[in-house]
Amino acid sequence: MMLVGNIATVVLVSLGAVFFLAGTVGLLRFPDSMTRLHALTKADNLGLGLVVLGLLPQVDSVPGALKLVAVWVLTQLAGATVTQLVARAVWRGGGRS
């Protein structure tokens, strides 16, 4: 059981890291703000989600697990709002970055 958990952690967290990496590369390399936002939100949504999912087997209490999930949910909420705000500001500014 321990082993399965550990393997799941390694796989999921690594996968999450890949998404973060891809998101960061996108942030640096994409041409304009909209596509950059797109890249960032992928890192936020999937990357963090996978990392949290991967860490769950390592938590030994239910409240601890709930806290981890709460971190993900709150980041989603904040990230989505901020993306909206930035996108709207970019839109108003005529689509320039």
Next chain:
Amino acid sequence: MIAHAALLVLAIILPAAGVVLALAAGGRGAERVAMAVIAGGAAIALAIAGTLWTTGAPLSYVIGGWAPPLGIALRADGLSAFLLLTSALVIGAIGLFARATYVQPAGTPERRAPLVFWIMLMGVWTGLNAVWLAGDLFSLYVALELLTFSAVPLVSLEGKPETLAAALRYMLFALIGSILYLLGCALLYGGYGTLDIVLLSRLARPEPVVFVALALMTAGLAAKTALFPLHLWLPPAHAGAPAAASALLSALVVKGSFILTVRLWFDALPGIAGGGAAQFMAALGSAAIIVGSVLALRQARLKLMIAYSTVAQIGYLFFLFPLAGAAGDWERLAWTGGIMQLVAHAVAKAAMFMAAGLIGEALGHDRIAGFAGLGRSLPVVMFAFGLAGMSLMGLPPSGGFVAKAMLLTASIGEGQWWWAVVIMIGGLLAAGYMFRVLTPALAGGAAPVILAARISSARQAIVLGLAICALLLGLMPLRPSALLEVGRTMQAAEVK
């Protein structure tokens, strides 16, 4: 004895509670709270000084029963007693003086300036008493910040553009100063695991960490004290503030960081800084005296002149570092002389700024060129101004004379005659800028000036009373004060 020691707590907590209460009450309540705090604070200061005087022993109070190094102790020695009394006297006079300016008429909406003034007055007092009494370098940092946060709004109280800029500049100087001081605290804690002054004095040895800490802290505190060449912020800030606030800032607030420097050099880290460093401090003080006085001579406006005179008079305080010490007759004389200079300047400068405020109100301006014949129109105010000026010049019989005479005697006695030369030049320059104001004002032939506003005799009396206090300090005998020596244990051992 425990009951007496509890007074140390009350000296800090009473004005602090005043700040909280005045803000909660708002409006007319603020002034009432401030008046009650002034009365109570004066009683506490007198009681502490009286206890030290009668018992001849210092007081200390351990907060919450947590003894240092884990906890914080408050301590009152003779120096604290002098400073508590001085601040109670000066703040009392300023408070009574300011009642006419910062009025909240009954039944009207709350006004900005009175509420801010009364709260900041008590904020300054909290900070000062905490500086005089706290026995822990980090508590002293918080105390310094109390001073900064209450002094800055006083500078910009009138909201004029130039005073706002002066307040911002003062704030930035003060912030750099407090962070450098805090940096030194970090180093000392890292070296010795305590920031308690008494424990540090036992543990600290002359080693790199202490040198760096002392240098950083001294530099930071010098910026807050406006020691030359870090004085640039002071004149616009002190001259731009309303008169009652200028009096508070020039008389007391700059002394807070100075006394903290003294506590560091003499109490927390005694004997760490070498003679060369002490000479350097006094050299900066000398430069302050010369530069400040010369600039004071060149000012066209009275309040700026007085502010530059503060830069100069602060310079004298720094003669403490090479001249004063725990042992030896000359050193003890210099100690009393230096502290007397602080007290005399506080009292005289407060009187002088308030007199300048009354002159400004009466004339509608404070240009020195327009002062001819002022002596006839405002005799009491000009008399008070002259009396306070005697102290700055060091003429007998005044507090300033006693202080400067002691410093002068000590410097000759210790073979450091060069400081004596500076003290005498400084006196001459002070006479120069004082007479630039007094001569036209008291000139016999000139017709009395037409006054724009009438000045109440009660306010004139307050200023005169304070100026007379500056004079009465001159009745002090020219020898080391017994009260000031309370708590300076090392020296007591030396004498026996």
Next chain:
Amino acid sequence: MTPATLYGLCSAVLVGAGLYGALVNPQPLRKILALNLLGSGTFLLFGVIARRGAAAGLGGDPVPQAMVITGIVVAFSATALAVALLLRVYQETGRTTLEQPAPKDVV
């Protein structure tokens, strides 16, 4: 090199950078930012000292840590007050400089 030493060096550089920025940068807002860097460096030094004083099952000496918490709060209050002053100066004068108007009043 222990982590504490590493962060200690970090704090030394932060202090230097903050001090330089506060002295040299002419814009008051940037001075305030630099002062915050200076403050952060100072606090970090407290943290390093606390870490080196780890004992009694604690990861660090709680006394300097508590001092940092007090310090951060004071630093924030200072930033807020300085920024409010700056905004008011700008509102009144349209300028963001600390230079005094040329002293015309000198004899």
Next chain:
Amino acid sequence: MSLAVLADAALVLLVLGLALWINAASRAFPAVVGYVAFGLLLALAWLRLSAGDVAMTEAAVGSGVTGAVLIAASVRLRAAETEAPPLAAAPPALPLRLLALLLSGLVTAALAGLVLWTTGPAPSLADQAVQHLPGLGMGNAVTGVLIAYRALDTLLEKVVLLLALMGIWSLAKDRYWGGIPGPSRIQPTNGALILLARLLPPIGIVVAVYILWVGAAEPGGAFQGGAILAAMWLLVMLAGLRDAPAISRPWVRLCVTVGPAAFIAVGLTGFALPNGFLSYPDSIAKPLIIAVESVLTLSIAVILGLLVAGPPEQEP
């Protein structure tokens, strides 16, 4: 070199790079945004130094609330940035810059030297601090220091906060005294922000209360909890759902003063106990401390929020 040291080194390099960039950036707004990121990275550094309480405070106050103040200021000052001297300030002359460089270089060198010089374990009060915790009913030593051993500092720091608030209010124009802080924000704004401002505060309040409560035993406490409450309030104001309250409102005055007043009152009742001012009776130490901290949290939240909101700029 272990992996952890590598991570530390990377974090330090990131922090330093960001710091230098904040100094060098040509415009204020990006520098300020950089500072917020800097604060969050610093919070990670604090975790690496085993200082969870400080990390939370740094993230919430040092980076978060400070960032809010600085960002708002940089936006309002944006127009001034394109000004040339004399409206904007000119940098100092080269010799002065070199002097400043020399000075800051010396300080850095001295500090770095001391850090490298003293490598052994530092003197520590950790033992003493832990030893007395059970008597207070506390498990978190940092909270113990703040609320008991060095309670005087904490109390005076509350007075500093009040003075700072009063100082900011004092910058109001006379005709706005007693009015509403800041320019009016009530306007049809972004739907997403409004949604967040409706969703997040209930969660934030629960988290703040939790952090205050847990502060007795684990990282957390009045300040961290208060900062979170303040952030929730600021979010509501930012979304345009509510304006800041007029500063003449009695409840505002009550909220900002009740915490410090309660702290002073509890401190003074200590005079009736053997250990005097700011000591707590053994039997009810913990509930008393939690009670004081709860009231303090409320005051801190309101004060922090109002410090960010700024001086009154609308007539009462």
